Amino acid sequence: MAAEEKTETKDIKKANTGDKIKVVKGEQKGKKGKVLVVRENSVIIEVGKHPETGEPIKTVVNHKNYKSDK
Numbered sequence: 762m763a764a765e766e767k768t769e770t771k772d773i774k775k776a777n778t779g780d781k782i783k784v785v786k787g788e789q790k791g792k793k794g795k796v797l798v799v800r801e802n803s804v805i806i807e808v809g810k811h812p813e814t815g816e817p818i819k820t821v822v823n824h825k826n827y828k829s830d831k
Contacts, residue, residue, distance in 0.1 A: 773824045776804055786826040793830050794820070 776782050780796045782804070794806035802823060809818045 774829070775799060775824055776827070776829065781830040782806060782822070782827040783830040784820075784822055784827050787822070789820050789822070792820075 776796045783793045792808045794808040796804050798805040807817045
């Protein structure tokens with residue numbers, strides 16, 4: 762007999778590319794950023810620009826660790 766696996770479907774709202782979000786948990790807590798890429802379990806956001814080089818500063822945030830910043 763095989764044990765049945767139960768999958769929980771949680772209603773986690775995922776951001777879309779271009780949305781503004783605020784990180785609510787983790788190392789980047791309190792920072793706001795623009796969503797660049799949406800993945801299955803996370804998003805990649807731009808949180809700023811490097812002052813000397815002008816390159817974007819990016820970070821990965823799990824879907825349950827941010828809120829929409831409207």
